[in-house]
Amino acid sequence: MRWGMVIDTDICTGCEACVVACHAENNIQTVGEEEAANGRAMHWLRIERHYEGMFPDVRVRFVPVLCQHCGEAPCEPVCPTYATYHTDDGLNAMVYSRCIGTRYCANNCPYTVRFFDWHAGEWPEPLDRQLNPDVSPRPAGVMEKCTFCVQRIQDGRDQAEQEEREVRDGEIQPACAQSCPAQAIVFGDLDDPDSRVARRARSNRAYRLLEDLGTQPAVVYLRGEDWGGEGDGPAGPSPEASGDDEP
Amino acid sequence: MNAEARSAGGVIVHAAFASERDARAALDRLAADGVASGDIEVRSSIPLGEAFFADAAPPVSRIPLFAVMGGIAGGIAAYLVATWPPPMGLPAVSGPPLALIVFEGLAVGAILVAVARVLWECGLLRRGPAAGPLDANLAAGAIVIAARRPAGASRDWTAGAVAVASSS
Amino acid sequence: MSVDVPGRPPTDPAPHPLPDPSDPGHERALLRPLDGVRPGLVIGTLVSGALAALLVVCWGYQIRNDLGVTGLGRPNFWGLYIATFVFWIGISHAGTLISAILRVTGAEWRRPVTRCAEAITVFALCIGGLFPIIHLGRPWLFYYILPLPNERLLWPNFRSPLVWDVLAITTYLTGSVLYLLLPLIPDFAILRDRAGARRAGSLKARLYGVAALGWRGTPRQWHALEQGIRVMAVIIIPVAVSVHTAVSWDFAMALQPMWHSTIFGPYFVAGAIYSGIAMLLVTMFALRHGLGLQRYLDERVFNNLGLLFLAMSMIWAYFTFAEHLTVWYGNETAEMAVYDARVSGKFAPFFWSMLVLNVAVPLAVLGFRRGRRPLPAALVGVGVIAGMWLERFVIVVGSLSLPRLDYTIGSYTPSWVEIGVIAGSFGLFGLLYFLFLQVAPIVSIWEVREGEMRAPLSDAGRARPSLSSVAEES
Numbered sequence: 024m025r026w027g028m029v030i031d032t033d034i035c036t037g038c039e040a041c042v043v044a045c046h047a048e049n050n051i052q053t054v055g056e057e058e059a060a061n062g063r064a065m066h067w068l069r070i071e072r073h074y075e076g077m078f079p080d081v082r083v084r085f086v087p088v089l090c091q092h093c094g095e096a097p098c099e100p101v102c103p104t105y106a107t108y109h110t111d112d113g114l115n116a117m118v119y120s121r122c123i124g125t126r127y128c129a130n131n132c133p134y135t136v137r138f139f140d141w142h143a144g145e146w147p148e149p150l151d152r153q154l155n156p157d158v159s160p161r162p163a164g165v166m167e168k169c170t171f172c173v174q175r176i177q178d179g180r181d182q183a184e185q186e187e188r189e190v191r192d193g194e195i196q197p198a199c200a201q202s203c204p205a206q207a208i209v210f211g212d213l214d215d216p217d218s219r220v221a222r223r224a225r226s227n228r229a230y231r232l233l234e235d236l237g238t239q240p241a242v243v244y245l246r247g248e249d250w251g252g253e254g255d256g257p258a259g260p261s262p263e264a265s266g267d268d269e270p
Numbered sequence: 271m272n273a274e275a276r277s278a279g280g281v282i283v284h285a286a287f288a289s290e291r292d293a294r295a296a297l298d299r300l301a302a303d304g305v306a307s308g309d310i311e312v313r314s315s316i317p318l319g320e321a322f323f324a325d326a327a328p329p330v331s332r333i334p335l336f337a338v339m340g341g342i343a344g345g346i347a348a349y350l351v352a353t354w355p356p357p358m359g360l361p362a363v364s365g366p367p368l369a370l371i372v373f374e375g376l377a378v379g380a381i382l383v384a385v386a387r388v389l390w391e392c393g394l395l396r397r398g399p400a401a402g403p404l405d406a407n408l409a410a411g412a413i414v415i416a417a418r419r420p421a422g423a424s425r426d427w428t429a430g431a432v433a434v435a436s437s438s
Numbered sequence: 439m440s441v442d443v444p445g446r447p448p449t450d451p452a453p454h455p456l457p458d459p460s461d462p463g464h465e466r467a468l469l470r471p472l473d474g475v476r477p478g479l480v481i482g483t484l485v486s487g488a489l490a491a492l493l494v495v496c497w498g499y500q501i502r503n504d505l506g507v508t509g510l511g512r513p514n515f516w517g518l519y520i521a522t523f524v525f526w527i528g529i530s531h532a533g534t535l536i537s538a539i540l541r542v543t544g545a546e547w548r549r550p551v552t553r554c555a556e557a558i559t560v561f562a563l564c565i566g567g568l569f570p571i572i573h574l575g576r577p578w579l580f581y582y583i584l585p586l587p588n589e590r591l592l593w594p595n596f597r598s599p600l601v602w603d604v605l606a607i608t609t610y611l612t613g614s615v616l617y618l619l620l621p622l623i624p625d626f627a628i629l630r631d632r633a634g635a636r637r638a639g640s641l642k643a644r645l646y647g648v649a650a651l652g653w654r655g656t657p658r659q660w661h662a663l664e665q666g667i668r669v670m671a672v673i674i675i676p677v678a679v680s681v682h683t684a685v686s687w688d689f690a691m692a693l694q695p696m697w698h699s700t701i702f703g704p705y706f707v708a709g710a711i712y713s714g715i716a717m718l719l720v721t722m723f724a725l726r727h728g729l730g731l732q733r734y735l736d737e738r739v740f741n742n743l744g745l746l747f748l749a750m751s752m753i754w755a756y757f758t759f760a761e762h763l764t765v766w767y768g769n770e771t772a773e774m775a776v777y778d779a780r781v782s783g784k785f786a787p788f789f790w791s792m793l794v795l796n797v798a799v800p801l802a803v804l805g806f807r808r809g810r811r812p813l814p815a816a817l818v819g820v821g822v823i824a825g826m827w828l829e830r831f832v833i834v835v836g837s838l839s840l841p842r843l844d845y846t847i848g849s850y851t852p853s854w855v856e857i858g859v860i861a862g863s864f865g866l867f868g869l870l871y872f873l874f875l876q877v878a879p880i881v882s883i884w885e886v887r888e889g890e891m892r893a894p895l896s897d898a899g900r901a902r903p904s905l906s907s908v909a910e911e912s
Contacts, residue, residue: 062511062848071845088843097693103600104582105592121592123582124505124575125600126515130838131692135513135846139575141506163504164575233842236693288454290891315628316888317660329658333665337673348605351585352596367597370684371605377677378609381670385616388666392659394623394651406459406635408655409628411887 025094025113025241026171027213028200029223030087033247034207037070037085041199041208045089047153048172048198050160052144065138067169068199086244087199087208090115090136090169091232094239098128098137106166113213113241114171122165129166133233134240137168171210172197192218213241281419286407290322293413300417309418313402315411331391337384344379345372459635467730468879472629476876478728483872489865496858497572505575507855513841514850519573520688521830522860525713526566527607527685528706528826532714533559533614534678535746538671547742549889550734553882554725555718556618561870562717563611565863570603572859599687606677606684613674620667624884626650682710694837695772696765696780705757709826712750712796716822719743721871723816725880734881737811744810747818751800758793775840784849785836788828795825 045051045068054063068089075082092115099107099115106122109115129137143163146154154160157174161167179195192211200208211220220243223229228245287293293312300310312318352371389395408414462469471479500507510517533556540548571580583594583604594601630646637643653659686706689697699705719740726735762781765773780789803809803818835850874880 058506058511061509062513062846063506064512069845071843088845100595100597101599101691103595103598103604105595121582122575123577123579125570125573126575127598127600127688127692129512129515130694133693133842135841135843138512139505139515141508141511142504162576163506166575286456288456292453311654312657313655314657314660315624315655316884316891317664318657319892323657329661331662331665333662333669337669364597367602370602370680371596373680374602374605374609374677377673377680378612380673381609381613381616384666384669384673385620388620388662389651391662392651392653394653394659396652405631407456409631409635410457410459410462412456 024111024215025213026092026176027113027211027220027224027241027243028089028171028197029209029220029229029243029245031207031209031223031245032084032086033228033245034205035070035085035087035203036205036207037072037083038204039070040202040204041087042066042068042070044198044202045169048155048158048175049170050144050154050158051167052140052142052146052160054142058141063141065140065167067136067138067167069136084247088134088136088232089199089242090171091134091238091240091242092169092171094241095237097131097133097236097238101127101131103127112176114173114176115168116173117166117168117170119159119161119165119167124164124166126166133236133238137166140165140167282416283419284402284404284414284416286404286412286414288412290318290413293318293415294322296415300415303420305417305420309420311416312413313408313416314413315408318413333384333387333391336387337380340383340386341376341380343383345376347379348372348375351375459632464733465883467733468881468883469629469632471729471875472877472879479872479876483869483876486865486868486872490862490869491865492858493862493866496855496862500572500855500859501577507853509851509853509856511848511850513846513848514835514838516573516834516838517850518831518835518852518856518860519569521827521834522863523566523569523573524685524688524706524830524834525827526562526569526863527682528710528713528830529717529823530559530562530566530610530614530714531678531682531707531710532562532718533557533618534674535711535714536718536743537617538675538678541667541671542675545742546889547739549885550731550736550881551718551722551739551743552885553618553621553878554721554880556614557871557874557880558714558717558721559614560611560618561867561874563607563614564870565866567607567611568863570600599684599691602684603688606681610674610677610681613670613677617667617670617674620663620670621882621885622878623650623653623663624655625879625882627653627655628883629879679707682707689833689837693842695770695840695842696776696837697833699761699764701757701761701764705754705761708750708753708757709829712747712754713823713826715743715747715750716819716826719747719815719819720823723812723819725875726812729875729880731881734886735812740812740815741807741810744804744815747815747822748800748804748810751797751804751822755797758797772840772842775844776837779840780832780836784839785832788832789836792825792828792832795821796829 045066046053049067051065051067054065058064068087071086071088073084073086075084092113094109094113096107096109096115099109102108102122103125104121104123106118107115107128108118124139126139129135129139140161140163144160146160155174157178175197176195179190183190183194190212192215195210197208197210200210209219209223211218213221213224215221223245224243226245228248229243230246231240231243234240285296287296297310297312301307348371349368352368402408402414402416404412404414457463470476508517508519533552536548536555537552537559541552571577574580582592583601585594596602626646627650630643630650633640633643633646683703683706686702690699690702692698722735722740722743725731762777765777779785799821800818803814809815809818839850840847
């Protein structure tokens with residue numbers, strides 16, 4: 024079993040409902056305007072906007088970037104305390120209580136999808152009533168990142184075990200997949216050849232971010248058919264590269 | 271002359287010499303007078319050259335051997351610390367990091383055991399003897415030789431010495 | 439005086455006159471800081487103590503108010519603290535080069551310099567070892583990184599370069615402390631005997647007596663001690679190499695553009711020795727003029743160190759050029775973004791200042807004999823200390839600010855907390871050094887005496903040859 028995700032960037036409208044849902048589900052703190060300007064915003068899932076072409080032929084591509092739960096995660100070997108490790112079902116797990124905050128994992132993540140709690144989150148009343156009781160808020164000084172909503176995965180597996188059956192495809196939805204109005208995010212078991220994610224991952228539009236680094240990400244992106252370039256480089260396809268595309 | 275011999279009683283004569291040449295001459299004369307080498311102690315503020323002990327057997331020091339043994343022990347200890355308790359069933363260490371870790375264990379083991387052996391061979395860390403009468407000269411750079419007056423020697427034997435000390 | 443036995447003809451030549459215990463002669467300069475309270479040293483201790491207090495205050499503020507008080511943020515997860523950590527560990531390589539390598543190769547001119555260099559090593563290591571704890575998000579849990587058996591069966595991750603750092607720095611610190619203390623034993627014995635002769639049983643004599651561990655100076659003890667020092671010198675050289683290599687691998691093992699470079703191991707070791715000599719030159723200059731040690735830290739020593747310094751400058755320049763040429767020629771997009779920022783972009787002022795301070799100035803000044811005199815060499819040393827700190831800064835912040843997915847580019851402005859901690863670390867170094875100056879002789883008395891004794895006497899008989907001719911004879 025390997026949990027994975029397929030994100031269809033052709034359908035994504037960039038509405039950021041997934042970002043908001045992720046915040047709500049995982050008790051992510053809101054850092055405020057000043058801290059966000061200092062690069063401390065805690066968006067476990069971010070929507071990257073890439074512009075292609077020159078006016079008047081401009082296109083915008085929205086790419087939701089989250090923790091890729093890499094099969095060969097570069098963040099895992101460098102954590103001195105084993106606060107981040109790989110689970111049997113393909114998740115890159117984060118253990119907050121073991122983290123002492125060296126931030127080496129964040130430096131070694133080529134996708135820059137790891138976040139550090141520079142201050143502890145604050146939820147003055149009545150905001151504390153919105154906190155999800157299934158997810159622990161993090162203290163200051165630890166790393167955090169997308170967990171594929173591991174609390175929902177755990178819940179779904181517990182439910183299936185109680186009912187003495189396998190987890191059904193599509194039964195477990197992380198908050199982002201659940202909230203996307205365009206249903207651009209699909210989650211499931213990549214190792215199950217019949218699952219929705221596995222079938223979509225076999226599409227000829229499929230690509231992975233920074234594939235040449237060998238990180239084996241579990242998140243597969245589907246590109247639009249009218250785009251130039253092979254997917255994401257550090258700067259995305261340059262505006263000049265779209266010269267040979269067809270509408 | 272070790273601490274036991276020093277406290278064995280009798281009169282001990284101390285003399286200070288400014289150069290190795292003078293000290294060597296004094297040692298030769300003491301030997302001619304029949305004073306056993308176990309009754310003589312030479313002290314200096316700098317290591318004396320090899321020419322000073324040309325006729326004596328070189329002292330055997332096992333420090334390099336102990337350093338190697340300590341290194342092996344340290345290396346094995348480092349290997350065990352790094353690999354033995356598999357943490358949570360996860361991969362413990364791979365080859366190159368293990369080499370570095372074993373190397374550091376080797377080094378720290380060699381260092382600690384070598385220093386311990388140095389302290390042992392020097393006889394340090396024991397209750398020190400009482401201060402001698404010529405320590406000021408020793409600190410200023412002289413070579414101090416202490417010898418027990420041989421039994422039966424005349425009192426004139428010590429004439430001309432810089433200081434005389436009696437031990438009870 | 440020799441023993442005159444009646445009846446034996448006096449055939450021996452006249453004995454050499456004894457050194458006067460009450461007149462230390464030229465060694466007065468070495469012993470004066472240890473006798474009583476010197477106002478200059480006390481003022482130095484207090485001033486550096488105040489600066490060290492700044493470190494404590496700023497760090498305490500940071501612990502209380504979380505790491506958010508620094509200027510760090512995504513993607514600059516590491517900043518000034520890590521740059522300064524690498525800087526201090528680099529400074530600590532002064533002692534190993536002078537003390538160990540020159541001892542093993544039998545260079546006699548090292549004798550007056552070994553102890554002040556080893557002291558720099560020990561104190562720089564202590565301070566450098568603080569910084570990994572300072573930069574932690576939860577420093578009170580730093581012991582998670584140590585292999586301490588616990589009931590939860592948790593163990594550190596030995597694949598992580600940070601754990602290699604802990605092992606390497608601990609080993610090097612242990613070795614350096616012992617390597618500083620071993621040759622100190624005979625000097626403590628000298629001080630014990632002097633203090634005991636002045637006033638038997640005084641507190642000073644007792645304290646130095648404890649420090650001297652009962653040293654008597656017998657030939658057997660000397661043989662064992664010298665063996666031990668020789669063995670330590672041989673062991674500590676590879677340890678020093680491994681320490682800064684392990685520190686450099688904090689960067690080289692990561693996938694960051696312009697970090698993931700195989701040259702970092704030797705590059706950082708060469709840079710460490712380079713910055714270590716710089717700090718040593720500055721310290722020697724201060725000691726020479728502050729304590730009147732011109733006889734020991736003389737022009738000959740500065741000239742030789744200056745030549746070594748120049749050689750290290752060229753080696754460092756060679757490694758820097760090799761690294762940048764490789765990146766530029768490879769033209770990989772992610773790496774070129776960092777390269778361009780460094781050479782012509784945001785980090786250009788730091789990068790080019792670094793090159794001027796580390797290459798141009800040393801070459802221009804130290805290439806001439808007149809430039810290798812104490813004052814010019816020390817000034818170049820100050821410049822190189824700044825230049826090497828800039829190198830660490832450019833490497834750490836320059837790469838992190840330009841990650842592969844350029845949507846997350848970010849800039850970094852250090853906050854007053856970080857600057858306070860770093861300034862305080864220099865104060866702590868000064869404090870430790872000033873305290874050491876008032877407790878132990880900063881030039882090794884017995885080693886210098888031994889060097890002078892080994893030189894053949896001049897025609898005048900019991901002359902004490904000057905140190906420079908000692909060096910030339912060896």
